[in-house]
Amino acid sequence: MTVWNRWFGRGPERSSRPPTPSDILQQKTDAKVSGRLDKDVRFLQDLFGRNDDFVIRTLQMFDSRPACLLYFSNLVNRDVINEHILKPLMGAERPRRGLRDARGMKQFLAKRVIYYGEVHYEHRLAKVAEALLRGETILLVEGLDEALHLATRNVVERAVEQPETEQVIRGGRDGFTELLATNVTLLRYRLQTPNFRVQMLTIGRATKTKVGVCYVEGVANDTLVQEVLDRLQAVDVDGVIDAGTLEQFIEDNHWSPFPQIQNTERPDKCVATLLEGRVVILTDGTPFALIVPAVFTQFYQTLDDYTERPLMASLIRMVRIVALIFSLVFPSLYVSVIAFNPELIPTKFAVAVAGGRAGVPFPAVVEVLVMEVTMEVLREATLRLPQQVGGALSIVGVLVVGQAAVAAGFASPITVVVVALTTIGSFATPAYNAAVALRILRFVLTVLAGIWGLYGVMLGLIAITHHMLSLRSFGVPYLSPIVPGDWQGLKDSWLRAPLWWMPRRPRHLFPQDPTRLAPDTQGVILQRPSHPLDPVRPRRRR
Amino acid sequence: MEAPRFQTVTFLEATATVISTIIGVGVLALPRIAAEAGNSGAPLVTLLGIVLSTVGLVLVTALGMRFPRQSPVEYSERIIGRWPARGVSLLLVAFFATLTGLAAREFAEVVVTSVLPRTPVEVTAIAMLALTAWCCRANLTTFAYAHLFYLPFVLAPGLVIVALSLKNAALLNLLPVVGNHPDAGAIAAGALTVSALFQGSFVVAMVIPGMRRPRRAMAASLVGICVAGGLYLAIVIATVGVFGAAATAEFLWPTLELAKTTLLPGEVLERLDAAFLMVWVTAVFTTLYSTYALTARALRDLFRLGDHSLWVTFLLPYVFLIALVPPDIVRLYQVIEWVGRFGLWITIGYPCLLWLVCLLGGARGDEPHAN
Numbered sequence: 001m002t003v004w005n006r007w008f009g010r011g012p013e014r015s016s017r018p019p020t021p022s023d024i025l026q027q028k029t030d031a032k033v034s035g036r037l038d039k040d041v042r043f044l045q046d047l048f049g050r051n052d053d054f055v056i057r058t059l060q061m062f063d064s065r066p067a068c069l070l071y072f073s074n075l076v077n078r079d080v081i082n083e084h085i086l087k088p089l090m091g092a093e094r095p096r097r098g099l100r101d102a103r104g105m106k107q108f109l110a111k112r113v114i115y116y117g118e119v120h121y122e123h124r125l126a127k128v129a130e131a132l133l134r135g136e137t138i139l140l141v142e143g144l145d146e147a148l149h150l151a152t153r154n155v156v157e158r159a160v161e162q163p164e165t166e167q168v169i170r171g172g173r174d175g176f177t178e179l180l181a182t183n184v185t186l187l188r189y190r191l192q193t194p195n196f197r198v199q200m201l202t203i204g205r206a207t208k209t210k211v212g213v214c215y216v217e218g219v220a221n222d223t224l225v226q227e228v229l230d231r232l233q234a235v236d237v238d239g240v241i242d243a244g245t246l247e248q249f250i251e252d253n254h255w256s257p258f259p260q261i262q263n264t265e266r267p268d269k270c271v272a273t274l275l276e277g278r279v280v281i282l283t284d285g286t287p288f289a290l291i292v293p294a295v296f297t298q299f300y301q302t303l304d305d306y307t308e309r310p311l312m313a314s315l316i317r318m319v320r321i322v323a324l325i326f327s328l329v330f331p332s333l334y335v336s337v338i339a340f341n342p343e344l345i346p347t348k349f350a351v352a353v354a355g356g357r358a359g360v361p362f363p364a365v366v367e368v369l370v371m372e373v374t375m376e377v378l379r380e381a382t383l384r385l386p387q388q389v390g391g392a393l394s395i396v397g398v399l400v401v402g403q404a405a406v407a408a409g410f411a412s413p414i415t416v417v418v419v420a421l422t423t424i425g426s427f428a429t430p431a432y433n434a435a436v437a438l439r440i441l442r443f444v445l446t447v448l449a450g451i452w453g454l455y456g457v458m459l460g461l462i463a464i465t466h467h468m469l470s471l472r473s474f475g476v477p478y479l480s481p482i483v484p485g486d487w488q489g490l491k492d493s494w495l496r497a498p499l500w501w502m503p504r505r506p507r508h509l510f511p512q513d514p515t516r517l518a519p520d521t522q523g524v525i526l527q528r529p530s531h532p533l534d535p536v537r538p539r540r541r542r
Numbered sequence: 543m544e545a546p547r548f549q550t551v552t553f554l555e556a557t558a559t560v561i562s563t564i565i566g567v568g569v570l571a572l573p574r575i576a577a578e579a580g581n582s583g584a585p586l587v588t589l590l591g592i593v594l595s596t597v598g599l600v601l602v603t604a605l606g607m608r609f610p611r612q613s614p615v616e617y618s619e620r621i622i623g624r625w626p627a628r629g630v631s632l633l634l635v636a637f638f639a640t641l642t643g644l645a646a647r648e649f650a651e652v653v654v655t656s657v658l659p660r661t662p663v664e665v666t667a668i669a670m671l672a673l674t675a676w677c678c679r680a681n682l683t684t685f686a687y688a689h690l691f692y693l694p695f696v697l698a699p700g701l702v703i704v705a706l707s708l709k710n711a712a713l714l715n716l717l718p719v720v721g722n723h724p725d726a727g728a729i730a731a732g733a734l735t736v737s738a739l740f741q742g743s744f745v746v747a748m749v750i751p752g753m754r755r756p757r758r759a760m761a762a763s764l765v766g767i768c769v770a771g772g773l774y775l776a777i778v779i780a781t782v783g784v785f786g787a788a789a790t791a792e793f794l795w796p797t798l799e800l801a802k803t804t805l806l807p808g809e810v811l812e813r814l815d816a817a818f819l820m821v822w823v824t825a826v827f828t829t830l831y832s833t834y835a836l837t838a839r840a841l842r843d844l845f846r847l848g849d850h851s852l853w854v855t856f857l858l859p860y861v862f863l864i865a866l867v868p869p870d871i872v873r874l875y876q877v878i879e880w881v882g883r884f885g886l887w888i889t890i891g892y893p894c895l896l897w898l899v900c901l902l903g904g905a906r907g908d909e910p911h912a913n
Contacts (some may be wrong), residue, residue, distance in 0.1 A: 341657060341816045346809060452661065452669065454816060455653050458823035459673050462692075466677045469691055470684040477683075483691045485554060 021047045021129075031125040035102070035145040040125070041068050044138075047129055048072075061089055062113075067141040075135035077154035084115045085137065085150060102144050109141070109148060118151035133208075157182065163265030163287070165432065170307040175265040180210050180284035186267040187214060187282075191274065195219070198282075201232055209240040212282040214270070219277045221510045227474060228279045228292060243283040243290050250292075252472055257437040260473040262294035269303055277511035293474035295508070297481070297493050299434035300324055305496050313496040319428070321494055326425035328438045331368050332445035332457045334418045338364040340453030356412035365450025367411050371419040372443065374401065379423065480508035500525045549751075553758045555686035556749050559832065560599075560766025562689045562696040565773060566829030567649040568739035569700065569822075571875070572774060573781035573796040575739075579732020581787035583721025587729055588778045591736025592771035596764075598890030599743045601897050603763040606750035608906055610759075614747040615843035618892075621899050630892055631844050637885050638837040639857060641741065642830055643864030644878050646671050649826045651871050652795060657816050667865045670823075674830045675858045678838055679851040682752040685835055688828070695824040700773045703797070703818060704780045706804040711783030721787075738882025739774075741889045743767060745832040748839055794871070834861070 019027070024047060033040055041056060048054040057069040067089065071081065110119050122128055123146045128138055135153030160182065163175030176183045184198055195217040203211050211232060215225050231250040240246050247261045248254070264270060265287050270280045273291045281290040291298075300320050305313040338357070342350050360367055378397040382390045402420070405411045422442065429435035441464055448456035471478035481489020488504050491497035503517035551559075576584035576591075602614075609617035614634070618627040650667035658666060677688070721729070743766065750759045781796045784803065790796045801818040811817060835850075838857060842850040868874035900906075 343813050344811050344816055346812050452666070453657060454820040455658060455666065455823060456669075458820050459669055462824060462827050463673055463676065465691060466680070466684075466688055469687045470680045477687065479687070479691065483687045484550075484552065485690065 025126050025129055029124075029126050033123050033125060033128065033140070033145050033147050035143055037066055037068055037140055037142040040140050040147075041070070043125055044070060044129065044132070048132065057086070059086065059090055061141070062091065062093065065142055067139060069137060069139055070132060071137040071152065072132060072135065075154065076137055076152040080116070080152050080154075081137060085139075085152075088113045088115060089139075105141070106144060106146065106148075109139075114148075114150070116150055116152075120149050121146040122149055123147070130208075155179065160186070166264060166266055166269075166302070166430070168266075168303045168307070171303045172266070172268045174267060176267060176282075176287040176289060178285055178287055180212055180282055183267070183282050183287075183289070184212060184214075187270060187274075187280075190267060190271045191216070196274070199229065201229070203232065203235050203237070203246070204240040205236070205238050207239040207241070207285075210284040211240070211246065214274060214280040214282060216274050216277075218513055219275060219505070219511050220279055221277060221512060224277075224293070224474060224509070225279055228281065232281070240283065240285075242286045243281065243288040244286075246281070246283055247290055252474065256467065256471055257440050258296070258468065258471060258478065259299070259431070259433040259437065260294055260471065260478070262291040262298050262431065263288045263433070264291060265289075266303065272303075272306070275505075275516070277505050277509040293476040293509070295473060295476055295480050296434075296468060296478050299431040300429060302430045306499070310496055310498045317496055318494060320430070323425040323428035324438065327422050327429065327435070328442055329445060329457065329461070330422045330425065331372060331418055331442060332449035332460070333454075334415075335365045335368050335446055336449040336453040336457055339450065353412070353414055356414050359409035360412050360415075361409075363450070364415075365446060367415050368419065368446055369443070369450075371405070371411050371415055372422070372446065374405075375419055375423050376439070476508050481506065484508075549754055550683045551686040551749055551753045553753075553755070553762050555690045556746065556753055556759060556762035557766045557769075558693040559686055559689040559749050560743055560746055560763055561770045562693050562825065562828035563742040563745045563832035564740050564767065564770035564829075565696050565700070565825050566739075566742065567645050567652065567822075567826045569774060569777060569825070570652060570795040570797045571648075572736065572739060573778045573790050573800075574793055575735050576732060576778050577782055577787045577790040577796070579735070580721040580724070580729050581791070582716055582718060582782065583724060583729065584782045584787060584790070585716065585775060585779050586719055586721065587732040588736050588775050590729065590733035592740070592767070592775065594733055594890070595737040595740035595743065596767050596771070598737075598886070598893060599740070599746065599763050599767055600760070601890070601893040602744055602747050603750070603760050605893055605896055605900070606747050607756055607759050608900060610753075610756035611751050613751055613839065613843045615840050618896055621896050621903070628844065630888070631840060634888050634892075635837055635840045635844065637881070637888050638744075638833045638840070639861050640864050640881055641885065642671075642674075642833040642837060643861045644868075644874070644881060645826065645830055645833070646674075646861070647865040647868065647874060648878065649823075650865070651874065652798070652819065655871075656798065656819060664866060668862055670827070670830065671834075671858060671862055671865065674827065674834050675854050677831055678835050678854045682749070685831070686749065686752070688831065692824050692828050695821055696828060697769075697773065699801075699818045699821045699825075700777055703801050703804055704773075704776045706806070707780050707784050707800050710803060711780060712786075713783070715783050715786045716779065734883055734886060735879055737890075738879075738886060740767070740770070741882065741885050742829050742832055743770075744889045745836050748836050837861075 031043070045054075045056065051072070053073045053075075055069075055071055055073045059067055059069065061067050069081070069086065069089075106121060110121075122131065128147045128149075131149050132138055135151075135155065137150040137152045139148035139150065141148070157179050158177050160174045160177055162173045166175075174186060176186065187198075188196065193216065197215055197217050199213045201211045201213065203209050213225070213228055213232065228250070232246075235246070235249045237249070243263060247263070251260045253260060262273075270289050270291065274280055279292050281292065283290070301317065305317055308316070337344055338353060342353075345353070357364070357367075362370070378394065378401070382394045382397070385393055398420070402416045406413050406416055426435045426439055426442075429438070441460075445457055445460045445464075448460040450456075452459070468478050469483060477484060480486065482493055486507050488502065489506050489508060491502050492506075500517065500522050503519070503522060504514050505511040505516050507514070572588070573584060576587045580587040605614070605617065609620070612620070615627075615631045618631060621627070646667045647663070649670065650663045653666050654661055654663045680688075743763070746759065746763050746766075750756050753759060777797055777800075781800050782790050784800060785793070785796065793799045798815055798819065801815040802813065804814050806814065834854070834857070838850045838853040841853040841857070842848075847853075868877045
């Protein structure tokens with residue numbers, strides 16, 4: 001059998017590479033701090049010695065006992081180390097009673113010497129190594145069988161700024177940053193209920209990315225929270241680079257063009273969704289939070305819809321829906337009407353269209369597809385270019401190329417109008433990923449329109465809507481609350497009803513506490529308002 | 543029928559399923575069928591047809607509510623014995639597969655005649671059938687969602703056409719109500735053909751096992767057939783009222799002709815027939831969707847398989863072949879009439895028989911699970 005294996009190369013691969021630090025750590029998971037300084041330091045030096053930013057500072061403590069401070073110089077706050085750790089360690093007064101035993105020494109160090117908030121002891125060397133990588137400073141002392149951890153991590157942090165991808169007219173100007181701790185702060189500051197929970201997970205073998213699962217206990221459904229935790233815990237990958245990569249591991253349908261998880265940079269939006277009974281997933285290292293579950297209506301709603309008054313909000317929301325539908329079907333309708341059913345449009349306009357298209361040598365579908373692709377290229381180019389150049393490019397692209405294409409007889413003026421309207425329509429969709437989904441489908445519909453005219457467009461639309469109807473996000477039907485119909489939810493779908501008229505949380509999320517508004521609040525609001533400054537009354541009072 | 547966790551269909555969804563299943567490609571030819579049978583008595587013929595199919599639907603629904611967690615294939619075995627029931631179920635499968643194929647062919651003919659004259663009818667038919675088959679793999683919950691979602695698009699064109707064309711209608715065209723030279727035989731035959739257009743409503747038998755509260759199935763069926771029948775009746779009245787019975791009988795698809803006479807106020811669109819036809823694609827799709835799903839699920843139950851999606855793919859070539867059998871449009875309508883009349887034995891006669899045996903033998907299904 002061994003001969004067989006050798007012949008066919010089946011045997012276990014003989015690994016010739018030297019063990020990596022993580023191999024060593026895995027082999028010696030239960031290695032303990034010995035208390036002999038040189039031995040422990042050598043162990044850690046073997047692990048990290050090849051890094052130039054790994055600092056081993058040997059020192060003599062106040063009682064001339066040798067000790068060693070270890071840290072990664074780029075990860076820690078050096079001022080703190082100098083001022084609050086090194087200085088007291090070396091200069092503290094020697095206690096009157098001699099500290100013979102290790103236990104007394106440990107107590108003395110933590111309680112009397114070091115002026116630092118987050119301090120704890122650890123005896124496993126593997127944990128010590130992990131802590132070093134996290135940015136903690138380790139103090140090893142001769143004769144102590146535990147290492148002192150000091151949370152001195154200092155990572156460059158961007159200031160809290162206005163989120164660039166989701167601007168609002170009215171609403172908070174703060175957005176998430178890359179640091180998970182800051183983001184949790186932003187949420188906690190807005191949501192001061194004891195029921196707010198943040199459950200931390202670590203995902204990624206190499207990146208050890210911290211992931212916070214946030215929800216409001218008593219509102220979010222338990223099974224939903226459990227499912228989110230289960231799906232996250234099942235992810236075993238070397239690195240989580242961004243919330244976007246995490247999203248792809250936990251979404252329901254991986255092949256659907258439609259996003260089933262919403263992302264946002266806005267803490268106020270997160271708080272609103274948390275209070276609806278959703279779960280927010282924060283990932284360390286990215287300013288984007290994931291919101292699950294997500295239904296389609298969420299992708300055309302913005303915070304402005306709720307901060308503005310209902311009538312205005314509803315109108316603007318309807319405009320957005322029109323833009324959405326435009327960006328999906330406009331080119332395909334144009335192609336099918338021009339190429340198959342010109343009798344539908346009024347004769348005068350049909351003549352104008354035909355006149356415009358007279359010099360164009362291609363079928364309408366080719367013309368539209370070429371222009372659409374050009375537009376997509378322009379859009380992508382503007383996105384990737386530095387901002388200073390981007391503005392110039394978009395003007396050159398849109399004005400000059402469009403005008404030149406018409407003048408060259410390459411496209412008809414109406415095609416340019418249609419393509420431009422479509423592109424603008426797709427920009428009006430607040431969620432970038434949903435806009436992309438519709439953009440992809442627009443091409444499919446245009447091709448179908450080129451083959452079968454309106455019939456093809458209808459078949460395509462039926463396929464798309466049926467797909468959306470069959471889609472689920474964590475079990476929630478994607479087109480809720482429209483189908484399956486829910487009257488309470490419909491008030492906040494394509495219209496936005498007054499807030500006092502929506503006393504319940506969305507039913508499709510099965511919140512544990514379904515009511516949002518106290519029953520008498522609605523009555524108080526609907527009562528006839530008193531008029532303290534009625535022009536008649538103050539005069540009477542006089 | 544489905545696993546218990548799929549018992550999600552609500553009253554509204556069941557009603558929508560019945561309505562949008564009934565309203566299909568038949569609406570285009572219906573006024574001709576009715577006018578041929580009863581000339582100015584066309585509405586009467588339609589009404590009789592609706593009454594007859596209501597009887598059938600009530601029977602099917604009553605049976606379904608008696609066996610609220612079983613499909614027709616399953617409970618028929620329980621009522622009249624395994625092998626006879628299996629034979630009839632096989633016939634049922636064959637009938638609904640044929641119905642699907644013929645409806646697809648009929649609509650493909652309409653599309654090719656009116657909007658895509660240079661496209662082969664096979665291509666239009668297979669496109670529609672392929673879409674239907676692709677959608678059919680979904681579960682019953684999604685099936686009911688789809689019917690609810692498409693309902694407005696199914697109802698809207700008919701209602702708009704009726705509303706816009708009534709100004710051209712003349713009451714005189716509809717008189718006498720019983721028709722000139724009434725012939726009971728012709729009226730009865732016409733009523734049978736009209737009632738054959740309602741056979742898709744048998745789908746309620748498939749929906750009941752997935753309903754959250756099967757007790758409301760009867761209400762869903764009745765509301766459904768009232769809405770769909772009301773729309774059909776309104777379309778017949780409008781068509782005969784506008785064109786007169788003699789002209790209506792001459793048109794191949796009088797409803798489409800009616801659509802051509804309508805005009806939107808403001809003349810935004812010069813002609814509406816193509817637009818209406820396109821929205822009707824939805825109506826045809828929902829009908830095909832129901833009959834196709836019914837066929838696939840009946841086959842699944844017949845062969846005791848856990849999943850119907852295997853049959854969905856397997857059925858497609860057969861349904862497509864059936865769609866290609868009639869050589870031309872004249873023969874197509876002969877075949878449709880013949881198949882439709884034969885189908886009445888399955889969708890009305892067979893439930894009648896099952897119901898009688900039930901009454902005599904007292905067979906009853908399990909109580910629905912508490913939900």
